[in-house]
């Protein structure tokens with residue numbers, strides 16, 4: 518019995534888009550990850566702005582999934 522979400526080797530991991538819930542490819546070539554598209558990412562940024570967060574962080578440095586309520590993560594070497 519295989520888990521239904523097991524992907525073959527070499528296949529980028531797919532995660533649910535936080536904005537629309539659709540499939541989003543969590544791979545370095547997806548600049549909008551974990552979102553599926555620029556539209557979804559902008560939608561989320563709009564929500565952030567309304568919470569008075571003014572962070573100009575960019576998620577394009579190969580970091581893994583963001584972690585909330587966690588001490589500063591060490592820098593992982595890839």
Ligand SMILES: [Zn+2]
Pocket residue numbers: 534535536537538539552553554557
């Ligand atoms: Zn989406």
